[in-house]
Amino acid sequence: xxxxxxxxxxxxxxxxxxxxxxxxxxxxxxxxxxxxxxxxxxxxxxxxxxxxxxxxxxxxxxxxxxxxxxxxxxxxxxxxxxxxxxxxxxxxxxxxxxxxxxxxxxxxxxxxxxxxxxxxxxxxxxxxxxxxxxxxxxxxxxxxxxxxxxxxxxxxxxxxxxxxxxxxxxxxxxxxxxxxxxxxxxxxxxxxxxxxxxxxxxxxxxxxxxxxxxxxxxxxxxxxxxxxxxxxxxxxxxxxxxxxxxxxx
Amino acid sequence: xxxxxxxxxxxxxxxxxxxxxxxxxxxxxxxxxxxxxxxxxxxxxxxxxxxxxxxxxxxxxxxxxxxxxxxxxxxxxxxxxxxxxxxxxxxxxxxxxxxxxxxxxxxxxxxxxxxxxxxxxxxxxxxxxxxxxxxxxxxxxxxxxxxxxxxxxxxxxxxxxxxxxxxxxxxxxxxxxxxxxxxxxxxxxxxxxxxxxxxxxxxxxxxxxxxxxxxxxxxxxxxxxxxxxxxxxxxxxxxxxxxxxxxxxxxxxxxxxxxxxxxxxxxxxxxxxxxxxxxxxxxxxxxxxxxxxxxxxxxxxxxxxxxxxxxxxxxxxxxxxxxxxxxxxxxxxxxxxxxxxxxxxxxxxxxxxxxxxxxxxxxx
Amino acid sequence: xxxxxxxxxxxxxxxxxxxxxxxxxxxxxxxxxxxxxxxxxxxxxxxxxxxxxxxxxxxxxxxxxxxxxxxxxxxxxxxxxxxxxxxxxxxxxxxxxxxxxxxxxxxxxxxxxxxxxxxxxxxxxxxxxxxxxxxxxxxxxxxxxxxxxxxxxxxxxxxxxxxxxxxxxxxxxxxxxxxxxxxxxxxxxxxxxxxxxxxxxxxxxxxxxxxxxxxxxxxxxxxxxxxxxxxxxxxxxxxxxxxxxxxxxxxxxxxxxxxxxxxxxxxxxxxxxxxxxxxxxxxxxxxxxxxx
Numbered sequence: 001x002x003x004x005x006x007x008x009x010x011x012x013x014x015x016x017x018x019x020x021x022x023x024x025x026x027x028x029x030x031x032x033x034x035x036x037x038x039x040x041x042x043x044x045x046x047x048x049x050x051x052x053x054x055x056x057x058x059x060x061x062x063x064x065x066x067x068x069x070x071x072x073x074x075x076x077x078x079x080x081x082x083x084x085x086x087x088x089x090x091x092x093x094x095x096x097x098x099x100x101x102x103x104x105x106x107x108x109x110x111x112x113x114x115x116x117x118x119x120x121x122x123x124x125x126x127x128x129x130x131x132x133x134x135x136x137x138x139x140x141x142x143x144x145x146x147x148x149x150x151x152x153x154x155x156x157x158x159x160x161x162x163x164x165x166x167x168x169x170x171x172x173x174x175x176x177x178x179x180x181x182x183x184x185x186x187x188x189x190x191x192x193x194x195x196x197x198x199x200x201x202x203x204x205x206x207x208x209x210x211x212x213x214x215x216x217x218x219x220x221x222x223x224x225x226x227x228x229x230x231x232x233x234x235x236x237x238x239x240x241x242x243x244x245x246x247x248x249x
Numbered sequence: 250x251x252x253x254x255x256x257x258x259x260x261x262x263x264x265x266x267x268x269x270x271x272x273x274x275x276x277x278x279x280x281x282x283x284x285x286x287x288x289x290x291x292x293x294x295x296x297x298x299x300x301x302x303x304x305x306x307x308x309x310x311x312x313x314x315x316x317x318x319x320x321x322x323x324x325x326x327x328x329x330x331x332x333x334x335x336x337x338x339x340x341x342x343x344x345x346x347x348x349x350x351x352x353x354x355x356x357x358x359x360x361x362x363x364x365x366x367x368x369x370x371x372x373x374x375x376x377x378x379x380x381x382x383x384x385x386x387x388x389x390x391x392x393x394x395x396x397x398x399x400x401x402x403x404x405x406x407x408x409x410x411x412x413x414x415x416x417x418x419x420x421x422x423x424x425x426x427x428x429x430x431x432x433x434x435x436x437x438x439x440x441x442x443x444x445x446x447x448x449x450x451x452x453x454x455x456x457x458x459x460x461x462x463x464x465x466x467x468x469x470x471x472x473x474x475x476x477x478x479x480x481x482x483x484x485x486x487x488x489x490x491x492x493x494x495x496x497x498x499x500x501x502x503x504x505x506x507x508x509x510x511x512x513x514x515x516x517x518x519x520x521x522x523x524x525x526x527x528x529x530x531x532x533x534x535x536x537x538x539x540x541x542x543x544x545x546x547x548x549x550x551x552x553x554x555x556x557x558x559x560x561x562x563x564x565x566x567x568x569x570x571x572x573x574x575x576x577x578x579x580x581x582x583x584x585x586x587x588x589x590x591x592x593x594x595x596x597x598x599x600x601x602x603x604x605x606x607x608x609x610x611x612x613x
Numbered sequence: 614x615x616x617x618x619x620x621x622x623x624x625x626x627x628x629x630x631x632x633x634x635x636x637x638x639x640x641x642x643x644x645x646x647x648x649x650x651x652x653x654x655x656x657x658x659x660x661x662x663x664x665x666x667x668x669x670x671x672x673x674x675x676x677x678x679x680x681x682x683x684x685x686x687x688x689x690x691x692x693x694x695x696x697x698x699x700x701x702x703x704x705x706x707x708x709x710x711x712x713x714x715x716x717x718x719x720x721x722x723x724x725x726x727x728x729x730x731x732x733x734x735x736x737x738x739x740x741x742x743x744x745x746x747x748x749x750x751x752x753x754x755x756x757x758x759x760x761x762x763x764x765x766x767x768x769x770x771x772x773x774x775x776x777x778x779x780x781x782x783x784x785x786x787x788x789x790x791x792x793x794x795x796x797x798x799x800x801x802x803x804x805x806x807x808x809x810x811x812x813x814x815x816x817x818x819x820x821x822x823x824x825x826x827x828x829x830x831x832x833x834x835x836x837x838x839x840x841x842x843x844x845x846x847x848x849x850x851x852x853x854x855x856x857x858x859x860x861x862x863x864x865x866x867x868x869x870x871x872x873x874x875x876x877x878x879x880x881x882x883x884x885x886x887x888x889x890x891x892x893x894x895x896x897x898x899x900x901x902x903x904x905x
Contacts, residue, residue, distance in 0.1 A: 549716070
């Protein structure tokens with residue numbers, strides 16, 4: 001088992017996203033017991049671990065879907081703990097939940113527009129929409145169709161595009177490769193890597209650890225609500241014992 | 250054994266009531282009788298709603314069926330009182346079966362709407378045949394104190410004994426039913442229909458059975474009310490009554506038999522009090538008669554928002570050690586308002602759900 | 614033949630009122646999955662308000678506007694104060710709360726105004742219209758009723774379909790958690806949804822009160838029929854509510870005309886029973902909306 005390695009951060013520049021001793025849960029129990037991690041700007045951090053390790057809870061506690069019971073969430077150094085999801089979204093955190101969350105009754109275009117509705121200025125919103133269509137040709141072709149008619153891969157594109165409409169600084173992705181064919185998974189992973197190149201900070205929760213580590217800068221392994229390893233992605237992938245114990249490959 | 254504990258408690262309560270009715274005056278005895286009639290009906294309703302998770306806005310109609318059956322049987326067939334009460338209960342139970350079957354596929358607002366329809370439509374049925382049902386004058390119901398009590402035994406005291414006796418019997422039977430396999434099946438089907446069906450429970454049959462039992466209770470309550478108030482007429486069994494019964498059940502705490510008692514007390518005592526206050530302040534009679542209606546509404550809303558567990562729940566929280574030793578039947582049902590996600594209130598160190606679990610295990 | 618024509622037109626006009634109530638119920642159901650039993654009571658209350666304004670100012674349209682505004686406010690306030698706490702609780706809680714609200718409003722109206730039937734003015738003439746010498750069987754007011762509801766429904770449809778607010782309203786209704794993550798203030802949208810429903814209900818109230826007279830329980834029957842219209846169309850379908858209202862209005866008009874007006878309430882109830890037993894999810898609904 002590798003020891004938690006300190007994520008090397010330039011002292012002057014705050015982490016795009018930092019989480020300190022975060023605790024959260026449902027009903028009587030705690031799914032997250034004191035998790036800490038730091039994410040540098042324009043990087044991808046993969047959050048890995050078995051089912052029930054607390055990965056989804058972590059994202060929900062950050063984006064405000066559930067209220068943390070303890071600890072802090074810092075966005076660019078600013079304490080944002082416990083904010084409502086609507087406010088976190090407006091502060092630049094985009095959370096794409098597990099199962100995609102396409103609003104099936106709305107069209108592709110309406111889904112996209114929804115992502116930027118809170119932004120001021122018609123030109124700003126129109127420009128965001130145009131950019132989305134340019135980057136995701138598939139969505140442009142299907143813009144008037146109801147979201148229910150999209151395939152799994154297209155839906156994943158839609159929700160990522162929709163999240164980008166808000167021009168977020170931080171993107172929380174929960175299991176984007178779930179239920180997708182391998183070829184499509186590769187496309188999605190490539191997309192995420194491209195987004196990082198464009199300056200986006202990504203926190204990526206994945207069951208598909210191998211794929212996630214291949215594009216990530218940093219990896220964090222959770223088990224039973226706690227961090228058991230934090231390391232640079234390559235180092236994590238190379239640690240065979242850790243991989244087999246917690247990640248299953 | 251649960252049955253013995255329930256019987257013992259019932260005997261104790263019965264003795265207390267006997268003493269009370271002897272010491273109190275005729276009017277108070279009459280009020281006690283009225284409360285007991287409602288207890289029977291509300292207990293059945295709270296079982297339906299709190300245990301099997303079905304809502305009914307039409308139980309006033311079942312009370313009407315029981316009341317009119319009793320009136321007609323006494324008037325035309327001159328059966329003995331015990332027979333009349335039993336027959337009224339059975340007749341109403343049968344109507345409960347009909348309604349239950351018709352409504353078996355309905356849930357939530359659709360079920361509520363359908364039962365509301367029943368409450369609205371039934372009084373007009375009574376008005377349809379003047380000769381049989383007495384039109385809006387209604388029918389008068391007269392009973393006499395039984396001979397063995399002696400010639401000078403007050404009628405109101407006999408009415409109080411009769412109704413309280415029936416109420417206690419009903420409560421004991423319902424309490425045992427709740428603990429039995431049927432009661433557990435009701436709870437299971439109410440909590441999660443699909444799981445219950447997969448486990449082999451006949452969900453539709455259970456739902457109908459719940460309607461039958463609760464209708465039977467309402468019918469008995471109606472028959473007793475007819476005997477107590479000496480009259481049955483359509484305007485005593487309007488939608489307001491159905492809502493009042495639901496208010497009593499909610500106020501007492503859905504699913505709680507003891508709560509049925511509290512709720513019935515409030516139902517009988519508060520309107521009288523309110524109307525007294527209104528007339529002493531010189532409000533017109535129409536204003537005075539509408540205040541209780543407005544008050545029911547406020548009670549329903551406030552209790553649902555602030556005290557979803559009703560009076561009984563409040564008492565349980567305050568006096569949990571005491572309540573745990575008194576064998577009162579208290580079950581959890583799917584329809585019980587769920588406030589376990591909210592912040593726990595100050596005096597309760599444990600979540601409420603575990604308190605009632607503890608009680609259930611302790612009583613067996 | 615002329616009688617059939619008359620009955621049909623009359624039925625369409627009153628059917629629009631049922632459609633309006635049904636529409637307001639559908640709005641609330643889609644937004645919060647709650648059936649608002651108090652919808653009729655709220656409409657009754659705002660109509661009493663209009664009554665007051667008309668009596669004090671002598672102007673029908675002032676009263677009309679006051680009712681609509683009051684409906685908007687009442688709907689919004691009720692959602693925020695009374696309904697919000699039970700939105701995420703078991704459905705039974707909301708049923709009990711809305712029923713409690715209904716009888717509170719009816720009791721309050723009884724206390725303030727008493728139980729007597731009051732006559733409420735119509736916007737336009739209630740004399741039968743004529744095309745030349747041929748009696749058309751409906752009045753100018755009937756036409757106004759139908760047009761008013763139609764305009765309101767179209768405006769509402771336009772709002773939902775073509776505006777940003779409408780998009781937010783729909784998103785908040787279809788998928789509140791996802792909408793939140795996209796920055797939509799879902800709570801405010803639900804309040805707005807109830808406010809709009811209150812507006813439509815208030816409109817129905819002032820439109821139908823000339824016929825039914827105004828008293829604390831005057832909207833009970835209309836509510837039941839509006840509920841029936843919504844169920845016929847499917848609680849999820851606004852178009853269905855309107856269609857259901859029109860079908861019901863025309864059918865009841867025929868019953869009243871050919872079979873006698875005593876049978877109308879019974880027929881209305883029978884229609885509801887039949888729909889609930891045979892096809893509870895309604896004629897127009899795509900999803901199985903019958904779940905709790």
